Amino acid sequence: MTPAVSPSLASSAPVHHGLAAHEVVLLLETDPHRGLTGQDAAERRARFGPNALPAPKGAGLVLRILRQFHHPLVYVLLAAGAITAVLGEYVDCAVIFGVVAINAVVGFIQESKAEAALEGLRSLVRTHAKVVRDGHERTVPSDDLVPGDLVLFDAGDKVPADVRLTRVAELRVNESALTGESVPVAKDEVVLPEEIPVADRRNMAYSGTLVTTGSGAGVVVATGAETELGEIHRLVGAAETLATPLTRKLAGFSKILTVGILALAAVTFGVGLLRGQDAVETFTAAIALAVGAIPEGLPAAVTITLAIGVARMARRRAVIRRLPAVETLGSTTVICSDKTGTLTENQMTVRTVWTPDGRFEVTGAGYAPDGTLHDSHGTPPILDARAALRWSLLAGAACNDAALTERDGRWDIVGDPTEGAMLVVAAKAGLDAHRVKDLLPRLATIPFSSERQYMATLHHDRTAGQVVLVKGAVERVLDLCGAQMDAEGTVRPVDRAAALDAAGDLAGRGLRVLATAMRPATGQDESDPKGFGEETLSGGMVLTGLQAMIDPPRAAATAAVSACHTAGIAVKMITGDHAATATAIAGQVGLFGHDSQARDRGTVLTGTDLAALPAEEFPEAVDHATVFARVSPEQKLRLVEALQARGHVVAMTGDGVNDAPALRQAGIGVAMGESGTEVAKDAADMILTDDDFATIEAAVEEGRGVFDNLTKFITWTLPTNIGEGLVILAAIVFGAALPILPTQILWINMTTAVALGLMLAFEPKETGIMNRPPRDPEQPLLTRALMVRILLVSTLLVSGSWWLFEWELANGAGLAEARTAALNLFVVVEAFYLFSCRSLTHSAWRIGMFSNRWLIVGVTVQALGQLAITYLPAMNTIFGTAPLGGEVWLRILAIAVAAGLVVAVDKRLRRGRE
Ligand SMILES: Nc1ncnc2c1ncn2[C@@H]1O[C@H](COP(=O)(O)OP(=O)(O)OP(=O)(O)O)[C@@H](O)[C@H]1O
Numbered sequence: 040m041t042p043a044v045s046p047s048l049a050s051s052a053p054v055h056h057g058l059a060a061h062e063v064v065l066l067l068e069t070d071p072h073r074g075l076t077g078q079d080a081a082e083r084r085a086r087f088g089p090n091a092l093p094a095p096k097g098a099g100l101v102l103r104i105l106r107q108f109h110h111p112l113v114y115v116l117l118a119a120g121a122i123t124a125v126l127g128e129y130v131d132c133a134v135i136f137g138v139v140a141i142n143a144v145v146g147f148i149q150e151s152k153a154e155a156a157l158e159g160l161r162s163l164v165r166t167h168a169k170v171v172r173d174g175h176e177r178t179v180p181s182d183d184l185v186p187g188d189l190v191l192f193d194a195g196d197k198v199p200a201d202v203r204l205t206r207v208a209e210l211r212v213n214e215s216a217l218t219g220e221s222v223p224v225a226k227d228e229v230v231l232p233e234e235i236p237v238a239d240r241r242n243m244a245y246s247g248t249l250v251t252t253g254s255g256a257g258v259v260v261a262t263g264a265e266t267e268l269g270e271i272h273r274l275v276g277a278a279e280t281l282a283t284p285l286t287r288k289l290a291g292f293s294k295i296l297t298v299g300i301l302a303l304a305a306v307t308f309g310v311g312l313l314r315g316q317d318a319v320e321t322f323t324a325a326i327a328l329a330v331g332a333i334p335e336g337l338p339a340a341v342t343i344t345l346a347i348g349v350a351r352m353a354r355r356r357a358v359i360r361r362l363p364a365v366e367t368l369g370s371t372t373v374i375c376s377d378k379t380g381t382l383t384e385n386q387m388t389v390r391t392v393w394t395p396d397g398r399f400e401v402t403g404a405g406y407a408p409d410g411t412l413h414d415s416h417g418t419p420p421i422l423d424a425r426a427a428l429r430w431s432l433l434a435g436a437a438c439n440d441a442a443l444t445e446r447d448g449r450w451d452i453v454g455d456p457t458e459g460a461m462l463v464v465a466a467k468a469g470l471d472a473h474r475v476k477d478l479l480p481r482l483a484t485i486p487f488s489s490e491r492q493y494m495a496t497l498h499h500d501r502t503a504g505q506v507v508l509v510k511g512a513v514e515r516v517l518d519l520c521g522a523q524m525d526a527e528g529t530v531r532p533v534d535r536a537a538a539l540d541a542a543g544d545l546a547g548r549g550l551r552v553l554a555t556a557m558r559p560a561t562g563q564d565e566s567d568p569k570g571f572g573e574e575t576l577s578g579g580m581v582l583t584g585l586q587a588m589i590d591p592p593r594a595a596a597t598a599a600v601s602a603c604h605t606a607g608i609a610v611k612m613i614t615g616d617h618a619a620t621a622t623a624i625a626g627q628v629g630l631f632g633h634d635s636q637a638r639d640r641g642t643v644l645t646g647t648d649l650a651a652l653p654a655e656e657f658p659e660a661v662d663h664a665t666v667f668a669r670v671s672p673e674q675k676l677r678l679v680e681a682l683q684a685r686g687h688v689v690a691m692t693g694d695g696v697n698d699a700p701a702l703r704q705a706g707i708g709v710a711m712g713e714s715g716t717e718v719a720k721d722a723a724d725m726i727l728t729d730d731d732f733a734t735i736e737a738a739v740e741e742g743r744g745v746f747d748n749l750t751k752f753i754t755w756t757l758p759t760n761i762g763e764g765l766v767i768l769a770a771i772v773f774g775a776a777l778p779i780l781p782t783q784i785l786w787i788n789m790t791t792a793v794a795l796g797l798m799l800a801f802e803p804k805e806t807g808i809m810n811r812p813p814r815d816p817e818q819p820l821l822t823r824a825l826m827v828r829i830l831l832v833s834t835l836l837v838s839g840s841w842w843l844f845e846w847e848l849a850n851g852a853g854l855a856e857a858r859t860a861a862l863n864l865f866v867v868v869e870a871f872y873l874f875s876c877r878s879l880t881h882s883a884w885r886i887g888m889f890s891n892r893w894l895i896v897g898v899t900v901q902a903l904g905q906l907a908i909t910y911l912p913a914m915n916t917i918f919g920t921a922p923l924g925g926e927v928w929l930r931i932l933a934i935a936v937a938a939g940l941v942v943a944v945d946k947r948l949r950r951g952r953e
Contacts (some may be wrong), residue, residue, distance in 0.1 A: 071258075197721065247266075440454055604629075623697040709727060843931070870935075
């Protein structure tokens with residue numbers, strides 16, 4: 040029977056750090072060894088809810104709707120509406136208020152959609168936690184944790200809930216998410232006074248903090264909103280904004296523009312009055328000028344275009360964590376990529392085992408232990424007569440934390456693929472994991488780390504008493520070795536040169552080479568496993584062999600690298616692996632381009648080379664190199680900084696704890712969704728859910744597309760605004776009749792922005808988007824050529840509508856009819872120009888007229904709207920329009936076609952010049 044959970048569980052209990060570990064276990068009714076039962080966990084989950092922070096509520100519905108009215112333009116409109124009401128112009132008043140209401144509704148829907156799209160992304164990056172339930176260790180989504188769960192964590196993990204620690208091993212936690220202090224804090228299990236502040240509670244690990252070193256276990260005491268992080272969340276109400284540098288810049292720009300235009304409208308009003316024009320009419324005209332000239336759709340369009348870009352990237356398996364990354368991606372000039380797992384499959388298979396007295400080839404593929412070892416004569420070795428080989432295989436399999444699994448005949452590994460490959464080769468020689476464990480029970484471990492580049496273990500051995508086994512990077516292991524072993528097990532002085540030669544030869548074929556070594560324990564230092572440390576190894580190890588494994592390049596990597604090169608983006612490999620292996624793989628995926636000589640011109644630098652470079656030569660050398668081998672994570676930060684000093688926009692991949700600073704420094708920090716640590720993901724701007732290099736290239740492509748679409752929208756919308764403003768300005772200044780009425784201007788602005796302009800956000804990427812150089816981040820959105828085009832179209836709009844208005848009047852049309860013609864001309868020219876804006880450089884025909892079906896939908900809706908405003912009597916009354924005859928439409932179309940041709944010629948001429 041499940042015990043009833045005591046009420047104390049429900050309270051967020053700050054007392055837990057004041058209790059001994061066993062008291063916490065009792066209080067939370069859990070089992071310190073077997074954890075909760077599955078049933079217990081399910082019941083608690085039902086009772087306490089998921090271990091997740093409540094979604095940021097953001098502003099309430101009413102507030103969010105009200106916010107839509109918080110815009111200088113809307114204030115102007117509301118004031119105008121009020122004044123027209125006072126003056127008894129009820130129709131105008133109703134139109135103005137109607138437009139404001141529709142605008143608010145559209146804005147609200149768009150904003151909600153963009154927010155929902157971003158919210159959806161968050162669920163794509165779910166974190167997992169290691170938990171013990173029913174006596175078994177398993178991985179569950181962090182959301183499923185409940186108070187009383189026994190959780191485990193290692194370096195690189197994010198602490199999944201508030202945990203009272205029960206066991207720690209050199210545990211250090213970065214609590215900056217909670218305390219702002221970025222120096223990692225050491226943790227232990229001692230009981231602490233009850234009134235101690237959070238920052239000093241050494242026996243607690245808090246949700247959202249990051250494990251930087253060591254490991255720990257403990258009992259979950261609070262989940263979700265009850266955690267310390269939840270508390271902070273509640274206080275700050277941390278809601279992510281949709282703002283990016285670009286949206287902020289544009290918002291600033293439209294504010295200045297608004298003020299300027301309002302001033303111009305005021306002056307216009309003054310001029311009209313001085314000329315003795317009717318005050319009410321002049322006033323509404325001035326309002327129309329303001330409404331027409333202010334590009335009110337701009338901020339919303341930017342946000343929506345960005346949100347659509349983010350969704351497109353997610354579909355291509357790149358999850359954006361920070362919105363500004365979308366902009367930065369488009370201007371990336373260098374991608375620094377890991378080798379293992381990003382450019383390669385991370386599917387290791389040992390192909391060759393070299394020992395000081397012979398070399399053995401290995402058959403078989405993948406992780407299935409089906410295959411054999413054989414010497415150069417094709418004879419399988421007898422292990423008992425091959426001491427060095429036997430000890431090399433034993434070191435590979437016993438100094439190893441991975442495990443082989445088999446399900447329905449399919450073999451796979453749990454853990455590090457390098458270690459998996461070494462398990463497989465040992466199994467192929469008859470040393471399967473169970474046998475190895477039996478032969479050599481492990482007593483102590485020095486874990487692998489990227490800085491140390493090796494792993495060492497101490498084992499009990501029936502014959503030798505105790506043995507030390509080591510595996511790791513060849514140079515590092517050789518540094519530990521004073522001797523080497525031959526077939527008979529005889530130990531002689533190590534022939535370093537021969538081993539390095541063999542390793543160089545294997546690495547030159549693109550194989551990843553690890554060395555293995557052993558040493559019988561001498562009895563003095565290892566008798567107490569607690570004393571087993573790095574210092575006990577140096578100099579005394581015996582080299583037993585080298586194991587060389589293939590890790591095939593990813594299928595899509597070569598094409599992606601070449602696409603980056605065409606796009607003017609340099610790709611650099613940064614790896615912990617050997618220079619020869621790195622260079623061979625770099626060659627296979629085409630990092631050196633077509634330049635086979637590149638290698639010889641110093642484009643490969645090792646960590647040692649980097650350390651030896653004088654500071655003033657560093658940035659140039661880094662900029663020039665393509666491969667960085669045997670690089671430590673700390674050096675990655677220097678590499679990013681050097682490239683940035685050379686003016687590059689850098690995208691950098693990383694998956695380990697120590698990669699976090701470099702990821703943060705890079706313009707785009709890229710973490711690996713499958714293999715990355717939580718720490719790396721936390722520091723990243725973008726997460727690749729498939730770890731594949733090709734995904735970065737895809738994201739860059741999408742980033743460029745987003746920028747294109749923004750530019751297209753702006754290029755499309757500004758002529759309308761300028762045109763409308765100018766028409767009114769000219770009418771008032773020249774004292775002429777208004778060719779388009781204020782309410783009609785409102786109609787044009789509100790309907791075309793939504794039905795036509797926004798459809799550009801759905802534009803597919805243009806072909807050839809990756810054939811141009813990266814965008815300079817300093818470059819303004821609008822080039823000079825585009826400004827000229829905007830002015831050109833504005834002029835065409837003003838002169839065309841004005842001419843048509845006058846022509847209709849001169850040929851017997853009434854005022855309402857002439858205005859309707861001018862109004863329709865405006866919209867039809869805009870619709871034609873919309874198709875032109877689908878590509879800023881090429882003709883719309885070339886990119887396929889119907890490739891954006893949203894555009895067709897939008898144009899159809901707009902066309903129906905135009906028919907309604909022209910022919911429905913009710914609309915005629917409201918907007919002061921009148922039905923048009925067929926020949927007027929012909930004139931409108933003719934002018935629109937002519938305008939379209941002018942723009943096409945402008946494009947053609949510019950293309951020719953460029
Ligand atoms: N599990 C391991 N045990 C012992 N040594 C290892 C292990 N994994 C890797 N090594 C050695 O340490 C070196 C550095 O490994 P690290 O994991 O830092 O980089 P990497 O995986 O080779 O490259 P990348 O940075 O491209 O992912 C490897 O070249 C290898 O020689």
